[in-house]
Amino acid sequence: MDAATFRWALVIIALLIALGIYFYGQHQSRLRRRNAIDTFTREEIDSAFVEDEQLRTELNNLNQVLRENEAEENLEDFRIDSPLEEQKTPFALPDPEIYVHHLVAKRDSARLINYHLRHGDFRLIIGEEVQAATQQAGFKTDAEGLLEYRQVDDTGDVAFRIASLSKPGDFANVGDPDFSTLGLDCFIDLDDCENPQLAYETLLKKVDELVRFLNLKVYQANQELLTISDVTETRKSLLD
Numbered sequence: 001m002d003a004a005t006f007r008w009a010l011v012i013i014a015l016l017i018a019l020g021i022y023f024y025g026q027h028q029s030r031l032r033r034r035n036a037i038d039t040f041t042r043e044e045i046d047s048a049f050v051e052d053e054q055l056r057t058e059l060n061n062l063n064q065v066l067r068e069n070e071a072e073e074n075l076e077d078f079r080i081d082s083p084l085e086e087q088k089t090p091f092a093l094p095d096p097e098i099y100v101h102h103l104v105a106k107r108d109s110a111r112l113i114n115y116h117l118r119h120g121d122f123r124l125i126i127g128e129e130v131q132a133a134t135q136q137a138g139f140k141t142d143a144e145g146l147l148e149y150r151q152v153d154d155t156g157d158v159a160f161r162i163a164s165l166s167k168p169g170d171f172a173n174v175g176d177p178d179f180s181t182l183g184l185d186c187f188i189d190l191d192d193c194e195n196p197q198l199a200y201e202t203l204l205k206k207v208d209e210l211v212r213f214l215n216l217k218v219y220q221a222n223q224e225l226l227t228i229s230d231v232t233e234t235r236k237s238l239l240d
Contacts, residue, residue, distance in 0.1 A: 003121035024170055070193060096122050096182060098223075101170070103144065104187050111190045113200060113234060116219040117210055118165060118183025125214060127179030130171065133213035134162070145170030147184075149206055151198055159202040160188045184210065197238050204231065 104114060119125070139147040139162065147162040163169050165182040173179050186207055193199045207218060218226040 013033050040065070098165045098182060099167045099169050101146070101185060103146070103189075104163060104185060107187075107189055107191075109221070113160075113188040113190065113203070114167060114202070114221040115186045115207060116183055116221065117186060117207065117214070117216045117224070118219065119215075120217050122182055124166075124180040124182060125184075125216075127174045127176060127181075129214060130179075130181065130184070133210055134171075136213065137209045141171060141174075141205075145172035147171055149202065151195065151202055153200055157194045157199075159193075159199040160186055160206075162186050181218065197235075200234065 098116070100195065104112065134147050137149070140160070142148045142158075145168075148158050149160060149162075151159045152159050162171075163185040164171060165185050171181075176191050186203060188196065188199050188203060190196050210216065211218060220226055220230065
């Protein structure tokens with residue numbers, strides 16, 4: 001091979017090497033760009049995933065706080081009083097024993113109309129209240145110390161009597177400052193009554209006055225509240 005041919009061969013080899021280096025560089029650049037794009041995409045995905053996890057965690061924490069607040073509000077509805085509050089609030093006491101006067105106790109219940117006038121919570125009625133209300137309603141004290149109301153007719157017979165629901169069962173000492181009673185026991189002894197129908201209507205009228213004067217409720221002897229149907233049944237029985 002002569003010198004000229006050798007030089008052309010070196011030039012061609014140099015060009016091939018240069019082209020190889022150029023294309024290799026271009027290939028490496030494309031790889032770097034692709035890697036950069038892939039890396040950026042993964043970082044965004046990873047970032048979004050992290051943000052979703054943080055949001056989920058925050059939401060879970062918020063739900064937990066809301067559940068705890070709701071539980072606290074529900075607990076307030078069932079609040080347990082502190083020992084100090086328990087000392088201020090006494091335990092509920094049983095209903096006091098109602099005293100039955102001997103004139104009522106010895107009568108046959110079938111021949112007795114008997115209504116109790118008292119507070120629903122068994123609050124005591126002081127003597128001054130009883131005295132003022134019964135005097136205004138026209139009651140008098142009889143020999144037994146009971147209150148009596150006489151029929152407004154020609155006979156003037158006793159329509160009904162009132163005993164006390166507390167011992168000793170009468171109102172002989174109603175004027176004393178320490179007198180009190182659980183209530184009034186209004187009763188009609190049908191065997192001793194000349195006109196039961198008139199006596200019963202008189203009782204209803206006066207009971208209504210006393211209830212309004214003293215702000216009481218009317219109970220039957222079995223401690224059930226008196227109803228209109230009970231009154232109707234009693235009226236029917238008196239007609240028989």
